Amino acid sequence: MDTSVNSATSAQPPALGVVIVNYRTFDLTMQCVASLLAHGIALPEHIVVVDNDSPDGSGERLREALPAGVLTVLSKVNGGFGAGVNLGVAALATDLVLVLNPDTHFLANRVPAIQRLFRDDERVGIAGLKLINPDGSLQFSARRFYSLPDILARRTALGRLAPLRKLVSSHLLKRNWSGGPFEADWVMGTGFVLRRSAFEQVGCMDEGYFLYFEEVDLCARMWVRGWKVMALPEVELVHEHQRHSQAGIWSSSGQTHLRSMVRFFTKFGVPWLWRPRREQMHRAYQRWRAQFEDERAVRQRDASA
Numbered sequence: 001m002d003t004s005v006n007s008a009t010s011a012q013p014p015a016l017g018v019v020i021v022n023y024r025t026f027d028l029t030m031q032c033v034a035s036l037l038a039h040g041i042a043l044p045e046h047i048v049v050v051d052n053d054s055p056d057g058s059g060e061r062l063r064e065a066l067p068a069g070v071l072t073v074l075s076k077v078n079g080g081f082g083a084g085v086n087l088g089v090a091a092l093a094t095d096l097v098l099v100l101n102p103d104t105h106f107l108a109n110r111v112p113a114i115q116r117l118f119r120d121d122e123r124v125g126i127a128g129l130k131l132i133n134p135d136g137s138l139q140f141s142a143r144r145f146y147s148l149p150d151i152l153a154r155r156t157a158l159g160r161l162a163p164l165r166k167l168v169s170s171h172l173l174k175r176n177w178s179g180g181p182f183e184a185d186w187v188m189g190t191g192f193v194l195r196r197s198a199f200e201q202v203g204c205m206d207e208g209y210f211l212y213f214e215e216v217d218l219c220a221r222m223w224v225r226g227w228k229v230m231a232l233p234e235v236e237l238v239h240e241h242q243r244h245s246q247a248g249i250w251s252s253s254g255q256t257h258l259r260s261m262v263r264f265f266t267k268f269g270v271p272w273l274w275r276p277r278r279e280q281m282h283r284a285y286q287r288w289r290a291q292f293e294d295e296r297a298v299r300q301r302d303a304s305a
Contacts, residue, residue, distance in 0.1 A: 013115035014095035016193070017046040019088030020102055021081055026058035026065075028102035028240075033066060035105035042098070042111075044069030048088040052078040081189065082205030082214040089199065097199070101190045103240040104131075110235040114193050117181055117232060125198030125227025126219060128187025129237040130177065139241060140172040141191070142184035142231035145220070145281075147271040177233050184231050185223065185275075189215030191237040198227045211253075213260035220268050224282040 018036060022029045029049060036042055049066060050073045051059025063072040073087050089097050096118055118124050131141040144150070150171045153164040169175070176182045192215065202221040205214055219229045269276060269284030 012119075013112070014118055015046070016042055016096045016098055016111055016114065017092035017094035018042045018048065018098045018100060019085055019092070020047070020049045020100050021052060021084035021088065022049055022054060022058060022062060022102055023052045023078065023084075024054045024056045024058055025102040026056070026061055029058075029062060030065065032100060032102050032104055033070060037067060039106045039109040040111075041106060041109055045071070046092065046094055047071070048073060048091045050075060050084040050088045050091075052080070052084045054078075079207055080210035080214070082209055083207045086204045086207065089194075089196070089204065095196055096193055097196060098193045099189065099191070100237075101239065104191055105238050107236060107238060113232060113234045117230065118193070118195055121228065123226070123228045124230050125195050125202075125222040125225075126187065127181070127193045127230040127232050128184065129191040129193070129235045130231070130233045131188060131190055131239045131241075132236055133241055134238060138177060139188070139190075139239060140174060140177070141188040142173050142176070142182070143186055143188075144171050144173065145185040145216075145271065145275050146171075147273060147275045149273065150275070173231070176231065179233065181230050181232050181234075184219075184229050186216045186219035186229060187231055189218075190239050193232075194218075195227075198222060198225075201225065202227070208263060209260050210256060211260065212257045213264045217264055217267065220264075220281060221285070224278060224285055 018041065020029055020032055033047060033049065036047060037044065044067055047070045049062055049070065051062060053059070053075050059072065059074045063074070066072060071091055073091055075084065075087060085099055088099075096114065098114075114127065117127055128142050131139040133139060149164070149167060153159040153167045154171070158164050159168055173182070173184060176184075199218075202218070202225055206217050209217065222229055267285055267288045268281045271280075
């Protein structure tokens with residue numbers, strides 16, 4: 001990975017843009033943008049709101065109601081969260097991009113801490129913020145990659161047993177939030193900052209995911225390409241947390257979550273007992289890419305026949 005940067009350029013704080021993906025969340029998106037502007041997180045012209053073809057017309061309403069300078073991108077289809085992020089990043093020209101859920105807001109401006117992290121360590125590709133509930137409690141937004149025991153501990157009653165409680169704590173990196181920036185395997189997509197050059201190098205968001213696991217996939221591709229995935233305890237973001245994926249496996253969101261999980265493990269391998277190592281994930285991903293390229297070549301030959 002070529003991380004050489006001109007010294008004069010590296011001395012300047014990298015510019016920060018913001019992407020918010022809206023789907024039927026007019027009020028929340030307006031509040032999120034108001035928070036950004038009130039705290040000086042980003043300039044209006046560095047904020048992009050992408051509407052994923054909301055059937056309630058909130059995209060057009062946002063275009064009319066958002067403050068001057070804020071760009072609204074109206075997608076003609078709902079391609080999912082990752083597709084919306086890709087549209088938003090493409091509409092910006094900033095070195096760094098802060099991706100936010102609409103149901104978030106800031107209490108203070110800690111942008112200099114973000115800029116320092118990316119300026120001082122050129123290997124940082126993505127950094128997650130410290131997500132907190134409205135009551136100030138932590139959401140533990142930086143994680144380790146899953147093993148099957150992790151999934152059992154998180155998703156079943158077995159997680160209440162003492163040995164698996166320790167596994168959950170380790171998976172959630174609970175002990176890491178009292179200090180400075182720390183490395184993680186992946187960070188939650190509710191609020192994270194990406195380096196544009198790294199994002200483009202690894203191929204942007206995988207639009208094969210409609211919802212869930214797309215941020216895990218992005219961090220995995222960063223990880224196997226040698227970029228650092230970091231968490232920033234200094235930068236707090238309030239999140240009105242809603243666990244749709246916990247509604248039950250037979251619910252619509254539960255089924256979407258399951259499909260996304262299967263896609264991730266298809267790409268990066270199933271870690272049976274132990275969490276995966278970088279070289280294991282890299283080999284599995286290369287096999288998946290080779291298979292994908294072979295299948296695409298066959299489709300192209302069939303189409304031209």
